[in-house]
Amino acid sequence: MLTVALPKGRIAKETLEIFETIFGDGFKxxxxxxxLETPNFRFLLVRxxxxxxxxxxxxxxxxxxxxxxxxxxxxxxxxxxxxHRGVCKVSIGMRVGEKLDLTKLELKVAxxxxxxxxxxxxxxxVSVEIIKLNGSVELAPLIGLADMIVDxxxxxxxxxxxxxxxxxxxxxxxxxxxxNKNSYIAKKDEVLDIYEKINAVIQTEQxx
Ligand code: PRP
Numbered sequence: 001m002l003t004v005a006l007p008k009g010r011i012a013k014e015t016l017e018i019f020e021t022i023f024g025d026g027f028k029x030x031x032x033x034x035x036l037e038t039p040n041f042r043f044l045l046v047r048x049x050x051x052x053x054x055x056x057x058x059x060x061x062x063x064x065x066x067x068x069x070x071x072x073x074x075x076x077x078x079x080x081x082x083x084h085r086g087v088c089k090v091s092i093g094m095r096v097g098e099k100l101d102l103t104k105l106e107l108k109v110a111x112x113x114x115x116x117x118x119x120x121x122x123x124x125x126v127s128v129e130i131i132k133l134n135g136s137v138e139l140a141p142l143i144g145l146a147d148m149i150v151d152x153x154x155x156x157x158x159x160x161x162x163x164x165x166x167x168x169x170x171x172x173x174x175x176x177x178x179x180n181k182n183s184y185i186a187k188k189d190e191v192l193d194i195y196e197k198i199n200a201v202i203q204t205e206q207x208x
Contacts, residue, residue, distance in 0.1 A: 001040060001041070001042060001190075002040065002041050002042070002061045002062060002183075002187065002190050002191065002194065003041075003042045003043075003044065003059070003060040003061050003062075004041055004042070004043045004044065004060060004061070004062050004063065004064075005044045005046050005050075005051045005054040005055055005059075005060035005062070005063035005064070005065075006043055006044065006045055006046070006051070006063070006064055007046065007047065007048035007051050007064065007065060008045050008046065008047060008048070009048070010086075011048075011064055011065075011066075011085065011086055011175055012029075012045060012064075014083075014085055015064045015083070016028065016029075016043070018083075018198055018201050018202075019041070021201050022197045022198070022201060023038075026038055027043075029043070029045060033045075034046075040190075044059075044060055048065065048066070048069060049069060049073075051063040051064065051065040051069070051178075052065055052069065052070055052073050052075045052077055052178065053073075053075065055075075055077050055178055055179065055180050056075040056076065056077055056180065058180045058182055058183060060180070061179060061180055061183035061187055061190075061191065062080070062177060062178065062179045062180070062183070062191060062194070063077075063177075063178050063179075064083065064175055064176070064177055064178070065175065065176065065178060066086050066088070066173050066174065066175050066176070067079075067171075067173040067174060067175075067176055068088065068090050068113065068116070068152060068171065068173035070176070070178070071115075071116055071171065071173075072113045072114075072115050072116050073115075074115065076181065077178045077179065077180060077181065078178060078179040078180070078181055078184050079176050079177075079178055080176070080177045080178060080179050080191075080195050081176060081177040081195060081198060081199055081202065082174055082175075082176055082202075083174065083175045083176060083177060083198070083202060084174060084175075084202055084205065084206065085174065085175045086173070086174055086175035087154075087172070087173070087174045088152050088153060088154040088172075088173050088174075089152070089153050089166075089169050089170075089171065089172050089173065090113060090116055090150060090151070090152055090153075090169075090170045090171045090173060091150070091151065091153045091166040091167075091168065091169045091170060092109075092120075092148055092149070092150055092166065092167050092168040092169075092170065093138070093141070093148060093149045093150075093151060093153070093159050093164040093165065093166055093167065094141060094147070094148045094149075094164060094165065094167050095141050095142070095163055095164060095165075096163050096164065096165050098167070099167070100148070100167040100168055102121075102124060102126045104147075106129065107126070107128045107129070107147050107148070108128065108129045108131060108145070108146040108147050108148075109121070109128050109129070109130050109131065109146055109147065109148050109149065109150055110130075110131045110132075110133050110137055110140035110141070110145055110146035110148075110149045110150075111130065111131075111132070111133065111137060111149060111150040111151060112132070112133055112134060112135065112137055112151065113150055113151070113152075114130050114132050116150065116170060116171070117130050117150040118130060120150070120170050131145060131146055137149045137151045138151065138158055138159060138162040138164055139162070141164060142162060142163065142164075148167070149164070150170065152173070153166060177195065177198060179191055
């Protein structure tokens with residue numbers, strides 16, 4: 001039996017569809033239930049930001065989460081497989097027409113992803129003030145809370161509709177299958193078995 005942590009929303013749905021492709025029907029959560037038991041798997045529906053936490057503490061053996069979130073959280077888990085879903089970038093956004101000038105003093109950067117932001121500017125030896133927000137980050141430059149934002153860009157629509165544009169990409173992200181380090185050893189056969197089955201589905205999709 002493997003316990004699988006899934007992030008509520010589209011990625012959970014898409015992951016369960018992969019399981020249905022492999023094993024057939026029966027991978028649907030009832031209404032508001034947060035646990036789904038099948039003969040070989042127990043699925044947990046958690047917040048995206050909590051997937052790696054469940055896996056790191058071995059409350060789940062495997063999970064599905066974006067590389068952006070993994071990089072932000074820095075928890076030590078095994079990255080097994082790129083699922084080629086949830087593809088996005090983490091980018092710096094500024095008001096349209098403004099230029100990124102790293103020589104400017106006292107730059108203020110708003111972001112949900114403070115660790116990725118901190119690392120980016122530290123690597124360039126630029127001292128910035130990082131303002132942690134929990135969402136609607138695009139607002140910050142519009143009302144003068146920050147000079148720029150570091151945020152997830154998928155279609156680019158949110159930035160565009162708020163008069164912002166990408167001035168620099170920091171990283172590309174996509175959804176990964178991850179595993180707990182101990183489960184990876186103790187339940188190696190089960191983990192590798194599901195890895196291989198999911199990988200076969202992904203490879204078939206990639207060829208199509
Ligand atoms: C993310 C991100 C942007 C938006 C980007 O927010 O913070 O606001 O999506 O997507 P787009 O480029 O396709 O417009 P999300 O919807 O995950 O909500 P959150 O702010 O609550 O995390």
